[in-house]
Amino acid sequence: MSALQHRDPTLLIDLPFTAVCADPLTDDDVQLALWTCYELHYRGFVDTDPTWEWQPELIAVRRELEGHLLDALHRDLNREHAVPASTEPVARRLRTLVDSDDGPSLSRYVQRDATAEQFREFVMHRSLYQLKEADPHTWAVPRLGGRSKAALIEIQIDEYGGGDPARMHSELYRTLLRSLGLDDTYGAYVNAVPGIALAISNVMSMFGLRRDLRGALVGHLAAYEMTSSEPCRRYARGLRRLEGDAAECEFYDEHVTADALHEQLAAHDLCGGLAADEPELAEDILFGAASSLYVDTRFAQHVLGSWQAGRTSLYEPATELVAAG
Template sequence: MLVPAPRGELSASLLNVLHAGPQATAAMYGQLDETAARALAADPDVLRSDDLQLTLFCLYELHYSGLDGIDPDMEWQPELIRVRRVIEAAFEAALRRTVPVPRAPAPEAEAVASTLFRLAAEDHGPSVSRFIARHATTDQLREFLVLRSIYQLREADPHSWAIPRLPVGRAKAALVEIQADEYGGGRPERMHSHLFARTMAGLDLDTRYGYYLDQAPALVLASSNAMSLFGMNRRLRGCIAGHLAAFEMTSSIPNSFYARGFKRAGYGPDVTFYFDEHVEADAVHEQIAARDLAGGLAESEPELLEDILFGASTVLTLDAMLGEEQLAAWKEGRSALREASPTGIDMQTLAADAAASGVPA
């Protein structure tokens, strides 16, 4: 992924360390620690903090495809893991303060599934999908794809962290079944991330992963970071299972509205196939996810039930918050994107910063 432009003192400090790579000095790591502490103290709204969310996103990205020009060994640099854990703790605390969790049912598959279906059916705020179906302009359709690209171009990867973390049995089998479909069932051209890239290409958008990261608001990054937080921490395996369940359970109907909006604007099957595919696939996935994944996990590990519900509610809460901001911008005639260049930070600038810190580029 292209290295993004920093959004504040903390992300700038992180990118400086990453560019220095294994030659980063103790002073540089000390500055990163101090900057993180100041950023967390100064900005209580962690979910909407551009600087904190971008920093966490970049730290997570080291464990995915990596950052362009950054030494792969930085993935397991202990000092970076320490900083990530500090930000993660504040992020998780903010989510637990913000996300309402329904009353837990009995840890039985059908009871858990019923609770999740009721939760998914509740009114969670303005509907972006209905707006797109009826009103969105071509520019707004392009913005919608840009915002979604932060997750969709690597669709399924964050949830796949859960596979080795679930016990052998019903829940693991259900997760693998869902993920196999997400990855195209062995056919690269059917991978959902590839299908989304086709949709973007149909609107003349760049399909490189992370190309539009600089234009993504903090809540878009927070939504993606929540998946990584849940997936990469074994103790939160219940959260990632619940997250995927709610993700699948709230996908089929919205995707039918998205398809309708793009068809209304005159786009053909090359653009709408991604959404049409999800209408059918996710109608099946939601049943597997609710009963076998979430319900099966609750039966095998009842102590995870609260986290399953928390993970599910996190999807709905963050989507509602993001949708409210997005629709408010569009209805006021504004762009829902951040005003920033999508081309990434100039690596020469980072090299100069590193040199100024006494580290050879």
Template sequence: MCTNWNHLLSTGPLAVLRGLDGSTAAELTRLSEDYPFRGRLAEACRALAVRAYDDGERSAQEELHTALALVYERDFSGAEVADADHERQPILRDVAALLERAVLGRELARISEASITGHPVSGSEYVRWIKKMVGEHPAGRHPFYHRHLAEHGSREDLRLLLAQETNLDPRFDDILALMQVGRHGGEKLEIAANYWDEMGNGDPAQVHTKLFGEALASIGADPDYVRDTFLPQAGVSGNISACLALSRRHYYKAVGYFGVTEYLAPRRFRCVVDAWRRHGLDEVGIVYHDLHIGVDAGHAAGWFKNVVAPLVNADPRIGREIALGAMIRLNTSQDYLDALLERCCPAAPATTSAAA
């Protein structure tokens, strides 16, 4: 029996995406060639974006990001031989392009032009400028890590944090692989060196995604727990990470976004390690974070020296794109750490955004 696609569409783009997995290859081909239907799907995506961001409807925001998460889950999944003839990409890309435009439009609107213009055109000076930007942003030293977790965070706070970190850490090696596409010279070698570290430098036992999985298991953050405690703000951050990595046109934003990620990781992970050991938890669960304190400090330095600075030296216009990506990372990181702090300490004051 063929799927009633118009009925699914009447409930929204998310229902259409969910319907793709149960469809035959022939049905997917017919759907991809049904341009009137794809036009209606596009209108449904635009309407969802309006409800989410123009009208501020929370349920629409959650639906929009659930839909994007489904697209990215497939983008980052391994190939199945049974799917060799199942062409879902036309529908997936239709939906992703429209919803991504809405999400990034919302994030870019939060960034004041004054905060990203007038940057230095020399690569070395630009690096100092962008590090200063990070240092002055509330996310640069967020109280969740540097006050709450470091001083008196509980075991459950650690568990909750690691559940949120599944928004990026299990995919970071694949993101670095994607970022190497089309790059050359020292820039590509720097990203490749970072990727090889993520691969445990060839030791399967030291692959970082494996170590992160051991951290989750050690603290009891199983898939059911992650699903039940995952914050919407963490989902937004994870979706934007995927969007910037997957789209070639957003490469320079991704350089800024993931450069900030590497730059902040060591000081944040130090807080995690200190809290972990304060509670006397199994050391096997903290190998991932302990390792990254030193590794990511080196990666951040290399990223700024061998990726950011040469790009700005080659074309100063790239500096604006890198700064946009950096600010998107800072703002979305602040959002979900604010939400996490409120979950752990309801009476704690929220940070004040530096984006405006």
């Protein structure tokens, strides 16, 4: 951040986090650095030169960090969550992949057991993505054509409230934050969450900003749409158990319906259409879907492990690095 504030690219030389680390997915420095790089492509930062979005030295740092993250995802998925090669249609393979996911269920814990403070923690974690919900996947629109492009646009129209600003999913989440007494400023909790929470957003941004990863991006979106309806139902039930009212639950209630409708569209038209147009991207689509499931599993393991050990899943809140609204 110092390099951005001082507009001095020499400060990017020999940064310590550019060395290979054991687990880039959970490394706080790697994930915060990536999040900062990516946010320059979204809303930027207060008092930061917007032209630094394409500062060559910063792009070089970003690409190095992305290389470590991609290598780690491929390594972990090949070792623990391999997607078997198959000649079956992509949509059927996605269904098999999603159905075989056996990660811990954070939503079931929230539905039945989470305290009000734990629910607030969960909402803070997810704010780093939900306040820009749909934006990372929208990068794919100009990179697709035909059936897959039409399917993506249909999904994204719903994500953006069908043209009604108040119905945008990011705005519904902002309402949820305010109702829980939390800060609804974009990026407010970036320094309060660990690396794995930032990775949820960063993996999407990485897939979205790179045309070579467009297959992974649509696979990621498909997995997201295919696995969010029932968890959102549980989150809503958990919030109602904690005496949340209809307005507070609206974000989750909206996703129960919307994502159930999007599931088939994402698997068959979006991913199936892209695989038909560009068969060489089939394995990338499955990689993106597997990455989505895997990162969510690692996030759930962190949060549940923290809560079951009787400690917070957050760091001490610190908001000095806040993106411009």
